Amino acid sequence: MRCSSMITLSQVDKIYPNGTVALQGVDLTVRRGEFVSLVGPSGCGKSTVLKLIAGLGRTSSGEIHWQLPEAERQLAFVFQDAALMPWATVMDNVHLPLKLKGRSLTAARADIYQALHLVDLNGAEKRYPRQLSGGMKMRVSIARALVTQPNVLLMDEPFGALDEMTRSKLNSDLLHLWEQYHWTVIFVTHNIYEAVYLSNRVVVMAAHPGRIVADVTIKAAYPRDEAFRTSHLFSDYCREVLAQLALAEDSAIA
Numbered sequence: 184m185r186c187s188s189m190i191t192l193s194q195v196d197k198i199y200p201n202g203t204v205a206l207q208g209v210d211l212t213v214r215r216g217e218f219v220s221l222v223g224p225s226g227c228g229k230s231t232v233l234k235l236i237a238g239l240g241r242t243s244s245g246e247i248h249w250q251l252p253e254a255e256r257q258l259a260f261v262f263q264d265a266a267l268m269p270w271a272t273v274m275d276n277v278h279l280p281l282k283l284k285g286r287s288l289t290a291a292r293a294d295i296y297q298a299l300h301l302v303d304l305n306g307a308e309k310r311y312p313r314q315l316s317g318g319m320k321m322r323v324s325i326a327r328a329l330v331t332q333p334n335v336l337l338m339d340e341p342f343g344a345l346d347e348m349t350r351s352k353l354n355s356d357l358l359h360l361w362e363q364y365h366w367t368v369i370f371v372t373h374n375i376y377e378a379v380y381l382s383n384r385v386v387v388m389a390a391h392p393g394r395i396v397a398d399v400t401i402k403a404a405y406p407r408d409e410a411f412r413t414s415h416l417f418s419d420y421c422r423e424v425l426a427q428l429a430l431a432e433d434s435a436i437a
């Protein structure tokens with residue numbers, strides 16, 4: 184069910200202390216269990232939206248309303264840089280968020296194995312980050328988010344640094360997990376094909392000031408597979424988002 188709202192931003196402005204107006208009048212509702220992507224030119228405030236939702240900074244005006252009480256919110260953040268501790272094994276890296284909550288490795292072991300299993304990294308627990316490919320590092324980073332059993336997943340260009348094949352595989356695997364676990368996902372990307380493939384909605388932002396200029400609902404059933412990626416429906420949606428992006432870029436120059 185994707186009917187009740189999970190997070191609502193109402194007329195949110197964010198002005199950084201140096202005077203940069205990163206967001207102006209942002210209204211956005213993300214429903215429970217929805218997969219929403221944010222796309223837009225560099226500097227339009229995509230990361231700022233994620234950070235405000237994560238509570239890493241305050242709005243300058245406007246409100247962020249959660250449908251879930253704070254105690255029931257479990258947010259996980261995944262960044263483009265897998266940000267692993269190079270001196271620690273995969274096991275210890277995935278243990279980190281639980282360790283910070285006071286859970287010992289012994290107590291957390293079963294959950295860590297489960298998270299590694301979800302991202303297809305069975306058997307990699309004793310390896311160090313330097314022994315992993317870029318795609319595997321990102322899988323560890325996702326496992327580190329999943330081990331906390333999040334209900335909201337905030338992803339900031341998680342696959343931006345990966346080659347096309349790896350990105351495509353991780354997109355499919357992420358969708359598969361999302362369908363299984365019903366997380367609410369807010370996903371920032373520069374890649375509109377990725378956004379259309381993954382999302383229920385693609386929200387297009389413009390810069391100077393950062394604002395939402397279009398909200399495109401992708402009416403295509405899940406599970407989505409290779410057939411969807413090569414369908415007319417897929418290319419029609421990509422064209423629509425591209426056209427909205429072009430308008431967004433023109434409006435920033437004007």
Ligand SMILES: Nc1ncnc2c1ncn2[C@@H]1O[C@H](COP(=O)(O)OP(=O)(O)OP(=O)(O)O)[C@@H](O)[C@H]1O
Nearest residue numbers: 199200201203205224225226227228229230231232
């Ligand atoms: N801590 C900060 N202090 C001052 N300005 C900031 C800060 N963080 C971001 N900005 C500015 O706010 C605007 C929005 O930045 P943000 O990183 O949210 O955009 P973005 O759309 O995620 O960009 P990109 O796609 O390049 O990652 C930009 O002009 C940026 O320079």
